[in-house]
Amino acid sequence: MSEIKDYEGIQEFRKKARRKAVMAVGGTALFFVVAFLLCMCFGNYVMSPSEVFNGIFGIGDAGIVQIARNVRLPRVLCAALVGAALSVAGLTMQSLFKNPMASPTVLGISHGASFGASMAISFGIGAGVFGTYSTSVMAFVFCFITMALVYAIARTRYGISTVTLLLSGVAVGAFFNGLVSLVQYVADDDALQEIVFWTMGSFNKCNWDSVPVALIPILLGIVMTVLINRELNMVSAGEEQAANMGVNVRNIRIIAIVATSLCVAGSVAVSGTIGFVGLIIPHVFRMLVGPNHRLLIPLCIFGGAAFLMIMDTIAKAGFEMSFPVGVLTSLLGAPFFIYILKTRKKEVWE
Amino acid sequence: MVELDIEDVCFSYPSRDILKDVEFKAEQGEILGIIGQNGCGKTTLLKCINSTLSPKKGIVTVDGKAVESMTKKEIARNMGFVMQTTSTTFPFTVYETVMMGRYSRQDALDTEKEEDTRIVYQALQDTGTLKFADRDIDELSGGERRRVMIARALVQEPDILLLDEPTLHLDINHQFDLMDLITKLSREKGMLIVIVTHDLVLAARYCDRVIAIEHGEIAAMGPTRDVLTTENMRRIFDIEAEVNEDPRVGLNVTILGKSKADSEKDRQRAAS
Numbered sequence: 001m002s003e004i005k006d007y008e009g010i011q012e013f014r015k016k017a018r019r020k021a022v023m024a025v026g027g028t029a030l031f032f033v034v035a036f037l038l039c040m041c042f043g044n045y046v047m048s049p050s051e052v053f054n055g056i057f058g059i060g061d062a063g064i065v066q067i068a069r070n071v072r073l074p075r076v077l078c079a080a081l082v083g084a085a086l087s088v089a090g091l092t093m094q095s096l097f098k099n100p101m102a103s104p105t106v107l108g109i110s111h112g113a114s115f116g117a118s119m120a121i122s123f124g125i126g127a128g129v130f131g132t133y134s135t136s137v138m139a140f141v142f143c144f145i146t147m148a149l150v151y152a153i154a155r156t157r158y159g160i161s162t163v164t165l166l167l168s169g170v171a172v173g174a175f176f177n178g179l180v181s182l183v184q185y186v187a188d189d190d191a192l193q194e195i196v197f198w199t200m201g202s203f204n205k206c207n208w209d210s211v212p213v214a215l216i217p218i219l220l221g222i223v224m225t226v227l228i229n230r231e232l233n234m235v236s237a238g239e240e241q242a243a244n245m246g247v248n249v250r251n252i253r254i255i256a257i258v259a260t261s262l263c264v265a266g267s268v269a270v271s272g273t274i275g276f277v278g279l280i281i282p283h284v285f286r287m288l289v290g291p292n293h294r295l296l297i298p299l300c301i302f303g304g305a306a307f308l309m310i311m312d313t314i315a316k317a318g319f320e321m322s323f324p325v326g327v328l329t330s331l332l333g334a335p336f337f338i339y340i341l342k343t344r345k346k347e348v349w350e
Numbered sequence: 351m352v353e354l355d356i357e358d359v360c361f362s363y364p365s366r367d368i369l370k371d372v373e374f375k376a377e378q379g380e381i382l383g384i385i386g387q388n389g390c391g392k393t394t395l396l397k398c399i400n401s402t403l404s405p406k407k408g409i410v411t412v413d414g415k416a417v418e419s420m421t422k423k424e425i426a427r428n429m430g431f432v433m434q435t436t437s438t439t440f441p442f443t444v445y446e447t448v449m450m451g452r453y454s455r456q457d458a459l460d461t462e463k464e465e466d467t468r469i470v471y472q473a474l475q476d477t478g479t480l481k482f483a484d485r486d487i488d489e490l491s492g493g494e495r496r497r498v499m500i501a502r503a504l505v506q507e508p509d510i511l512l513l514d515e516p517t518l519h520l521d522i523n524h525q526f527d528l529m530d531l532i533t534k535l536s537r538e539k540g541m542l543i544v545i546v547t548h549d550l551v552l553a554a555r556y557c558d559r560v561i562a563i564e565h566g567e568i569a570a571m572g573p574t575r576d577v578l579t580t581e582n583m584r585r586i587f588d589i590e591a592e593v594n595e596d597p598r599v600g601l602n603v604t605i606l607g608k609s610k611a612d613s614e615k616d617r618q619r620a621a622s
Contacts, residue, residue, distance in 0.1 A: 003481045010471050013445065013484045098439050227459075234450050238437040243402060245506065246426030246454030290486070291440035 021295050024288070028302040032080075035306035039076045039313045040068065044322075070208065078206040078214055079312040079325075080305035082271050083281075085218040085263035087304025088225050090278020091296055092263075095236035096256045097151075097160055100286070100340060103279035104264045105333075106166065108173020110275065112146025113139040113268040114199055115176040118183045121198070122191035133269075136213055140265030146172055147257050198272035201326020203312050210270040217269075221262030222301065228255055229293040236291060274326045276333020277308055283340060352378045352413055352428075352509035352542055359398055359408035361391075361566075368394045369405070369566045376559075378509065379540045381532065383557030383574070385547060387587065391566040392546040393434075396512050399544070400431050412510065426454035429510035430503025434518060436495055438488040444498050445483045448473060451505035466505075473501040477531060493524035500531070510542045511535065517549060525549075529556045550591070554578050554603040562586050575601050584609050 004013060040052045045067060047055065054060040055068025090103040097107075104110045116138035119125045126134035153168035154160050184195050197204075225232070231252045234242035243249045267274070281304040282296065289295050308325070311332075315325040354376045361369040368391045376382045386392050397403040399410050401417045410417045412428050420428070430451070442450075451473075452466045474480040477497040482490060487498065496516060503511055516532070517525040529552055536543045547553055553560055553574070560577040562570040569586045570577045575593075578601065583591040588609045596602040 004483045005481070007468075007471050009480075010445070010467065010474075010483060014467065017443075017445075095440070098437065100439070230450075230453060233442070233446075234453065236440050237442060237447070237450070238433075240402065241433060241437075243422060244400065244426065244431040244433070245451055245502070246421075246423035248422045286440070290446075291442055292446060 020289070024295065025298045025302070028299050028306070032302040032306040035309050036076065036080065039079070039309040040072055042313050042317050043067070043072060044317065074208045074211050075203050075206045075312070076309055078210050078270050079203050079309045081211075081214045081218050082203075082267040082274065083277060083304040083306070083308025084301040085214075085221060085267045085304075086274065086277040086308070087281035087300035088222050088297060089260045089263040089267075091282035091293070091300050092225055092232065092256050092260050093147075093278070094282055095232045095291075095293065096253065096260075097154070097165055098236055098238070099160065099162055099165060100283055101162060101166065101279070101337070103276065103282075104260075105273065105275035106279060106337070107147070107150050107169035108171075108176060109143055109146050109150070109169075109260070109264055110268060110273040111173040111176040111180065112149075113143040113264050114273050115179045115183070116140070116142030116265075117198070117268055117272075118180050118187075118195045121194050122183055122187035132209065133213060133216075136217055136265050136269035139268040140217060140261050142176070143261035143264045143268070144257065146176060147261060151253075151257065197324075200324040201272040201274035201329070202324035203271050203316075204324070206270055214266045214270040217262040217266035221259045221266065222297075224255055224259035224262070226297055228252055228259075229297055232256065232293045233291070236293075272324075272326065274308070275330045276336065277304060277329055279340075280333055280336050281307055283336075354399070354510055354542060354544075355411045355414075356399065357409050357411070359395070359405045359410065361394055361398055361403060361405050367566060369398065372408070372563075372566075372568055374561060374568070374571060376542055376544065378542050379536055380558045381536050381543045381545065381556060383545050383547060383553040383560040384563060385550065385553050385560055386563035386569075387548065390563045392548075392563055393514055395563070396431070396514055396544065396546055400429050400512060401425055402431075423454040426506050426508070428508055429512055430506045430508040431512045432496070432499045432503050432514065432516060434514050436487070436499060441486040441488040443483070444474070444479060444485055444487055444490070445470065447487050447498060448479075448502045448505055451502035454506055469505050469507070470501075473504040476504065476535070477501040478527075493520045493528070496520065496524075496528065497531070500528075504535070508541070510544065513543065513545045515547055516545060517547065517552060525552060532556065550578065550583070550587070550589075550605065551603050554593070554601040555599055578603060 004010060037049060041047050041049060047064065051064055052068055055064045056073060058065050086104060093102040094100055117135045120135040120138040126138050130137045150168050150172050154165040184192055187195060231247050234245060234247050235249060235252055239249050281300055285296055285299045285303060311328050312325040315328045316322045356372060356374050359369055359372045372395060384392050384395060394403065398405045404418060417425060448470050449462060449466065474483055477500050479494065479497050479501055482494060487495060516528055520528060532543055533556060535541050557574050559572065560574045561568055562577055562582065564586050570582050578593055580591055580593055583589045590606040590609050592604040592606060594602055
């Protein structure tokens with residue numbers, strides 16, 4: 001590798017970086033499309049790609065049309081949306097907390113959202129005003145509360161230490177977990193079943209009604225994150241320095257927390273708590289392409305979507321018996337968490 | 351012609367007062383040193399100047415405009431701040447790091463323009479960091495990293511540069527390189543440079559004027575040779591030092607050791 005000596009060297013370096021970025025995003029987008037098609041093919045009934053196409057456009061056997069259009073398509077779409085949302089949320093949180101261990105499950109945010117949602121499910125809180133969106137709205141409200149709480153507890157005048165961050169996440173998460181148990185205890189049988197099913201994290205109940213419930217908050221959240229991508233870069237490199245360079249850190253913090261809450265709330269509302277996606281995906285991409293959000297956000301969207309679609313398909317059709325995808329991501333995610341702790345000691349603890 | 355005016359600034363944390371009635375003016379093209387012992391309020395003063403902290407009393411103005419009433423971006427366009435530490439949790443490349451400094455000159459949804467690249471290039475060139483442009487910031491040594499941070503402050507195109515202990519943790523060679531760079535910036539670009547340091551030798555050699563702070567108050571202020579006198583050193587720093595004009599280096603401070611009177615006091619304290 002030759003040293004940069006002049007302006008041409010800089011131009012060359014920029015060109016190379018841009019080429020790398022286009023390739024990374026293009027490659028991941030392509031992977032997403034392929035994963036989407038594969039996930040549409042596999043399930044209890046294996047379809048050929050042509051059957052999938054015909055089915056989506058309503059051509060051919062009525063049964064296949066029904067499966068492709070009304071069962072598989074909304075489910076795969078939801079998985080893609082939730083995968084993208086959780087990854088972007090994880091990314092934003094890691095930057096905001098300046099810590100590669102942060103993610104919605106690790107910091108108890110998902111538990112907070114669960115509590116909000118279970119209140120909506122069992123007591124119908126908010127149903128009068130928000131209708132089908134009451135679960136999302138309640139999830140969002142508690143997501144926001146939890147995240148603000150964890151942030152406030154972990155943040156000191158000297159920054160945020162990993163120990164206090166993880167521990168406050170554990171404490172706040174445990175608290176909301178306790179509240180969820182309480183709700184379960186007093187809920188009637190139907191609501192109980194729904195909550196239990198839902199704390200495991202699954203797309204089994206996704207249909208066309210779920211798609212807008214997930215899409216609206218998630219889209220809003222992702223757009224907000226995209227709009228602050230430069231500021232997130234600067235904040236992730238140090239809040240005080242960001243302020244010195246002209247970033248209004250307080251506003252960015254609020255926008256980031258709201259955006260994350262929207263993403264997690266949309267996810268939790270349709271699929272319950274699915275853990276560790278927000279930890280794994282941003283981490284892997286950051287190792288591959290560096291910490292720039294301009295690049296990481298699109299990669300997390302496509303990569304996270306593809307990852308969760310595939311995980312859901314494996315959980316649904318990969319084994320004798322289908323099980324909730326949340327179980328699978330946790331089984332994968334926990335060892336990954338330990339792997340990061342072990343291998344990236346310096347970044348995590350400093 | 352930029353003029354920085356600090357009027358009657360007081361600052362305190364709930365538990366104790368940090369700054370008391372600090373008042374001075376500084377102008378374009380000068381290197382102003384702020385010296386004092388650890389915990390005397392030097393860094394707090396810098397942070398009050400760029401409004402990271404809001405003074406309890408008093409006002410800081412740039413060309414007659416109160417800094418507190420400016421937006422964050424406006425402040426960043428007026429003054430660059432190079433802090434003591436750099437976070438490397440997420441290692442951006444040097445180029446990306448320096449480009450961040452353009453933030454205050456860009457509109458909300460702007461992307462990098464040709465002009466931005468040119469300015470970043472120039473700053474990398476000026477600070478001698480061009481050859482690292484494609485490296486990750488965590489691969490650099492402390493001195494290299496400090497120069498990158500100065501480059502980043504430069505692309506803000508400020509009139510005022512605030513430096514917090516710029517030579518801390520640098521080996522002696524890099525200390526001189528860095529101070530030469532700072533001198534060049536003030537002479538060639540006419541920047542006002544405010545340096546917080548506890549290094550008296552470097553302050554003597556490079557600063558045009560010096561403000562000595564003791565317990566949050568200005569203990570002495572004026573041209574470097576009037577402030578850094580043997581007597582002031584003893585009074586403010588409890589240090590015995592010899593100060594002389596050396597034709598080769600200018601004002602030269604030779605530190606001999608702790609003051610006698612002081613060690614006497616220590617002994618008495620120990621005895622009682």
